[in-house]
Amino acid sequence: MRRRPAEALLIDFDGVLRQYDPDAYPGFEQRHGVAPSALLDSGLTWGRLLPAITGYWTRQQWLDEIAADTGASAEAVAEWDAYRGRIDGPVLEFVRAARAAGRKVALVTNATDDLRQDLARFGLEAEFDAVISSAELRTHKPTKEFFAAACQAVQTPPDRCLLVDDTDRHIRGARVAGLSAMRWSGPADLPYLRAALSL
Incomplete structure (x- = not known):
């Protein structure tokens, strides 16, 4: 049986809508004696x-x-920390097209407590029907509680929600929670995603 189109889009921030350019720190290591990648690796340590x-x-x-x-x-x-990345234009246009077609769109992200400031910095405050931040929710992707809160925020059953994320573990967790999910690999995914939402 053919799967019905998704009625709501749940989209990740970092790695999907927001990208970080690897050449954004010219001369950083020479100035400070530490590589930007070392700071990132430290920050991503689970503890x-x-x-x-x-x-x-x-x-x-x-x-x-x-x-x-x-x-x-x-x-x-x-x-x-001052470099906060850039917004991927085609992905933002996809978000806008989904909303224009009547699909609910939620930003769903593991984030620190300054996410709302970042959204304001990029002028994104009005681009989503809901923003689900792990720091505000006090639980993170890929827990079932996180995905349940996201689906509730867009008032859509899990099996009618489509998650787009760049992390395999989040994709697997979303599917366990009953959502459709696709791992983001780049703008070449957009035609498939548009079809999944009947855009």
């Missing part, structure tokens, strides 16, 4: 990442822990 994305640490506490772990100066960490 530091989990309290940051579940709201138990502020973003500044997370940054302080990265500095303590790597020995980076406060100036280096501040410069690293």
Whole structure:
């Protein structure tokens, strides 16, 4: 039997809608004696990442822990953190097309406590029907509680929701929770996603 089109889009932020350019830190290591990748790797260590994305640490506490772990100066960490990426234009147009066609769209992301500030920085506050932040929810992808809250926020049953995310573990967790899910690999995925939403 042919699967019915999804009625709601749940879209990830980092790695899907927001991208980070690898050449955004020219001369950083020479100036500070530490590579940007070392700061990122430290921040993504689960013992530091989990309290940051579940709201138990502020973003500044997370940054302080990265500095303590790597020995980076406060100036280096501040410069690293000042670059907040860029919004992928075709993905944003896809979000807008989905909403224009009557599909509910939620931003669903593991984020630190400053997500709303980032959305304001990029002028994205009005681009979604709902924003589901792990720091605000106090639970993270891919827990069933996170996905249940996301589906409730768009008032759509899980089997009518489509998650787009760039992390395999989140895709698997969403499917366990009853959602359709597709791992994002780049703009070449957009035609399939438009078809999945009957756009």
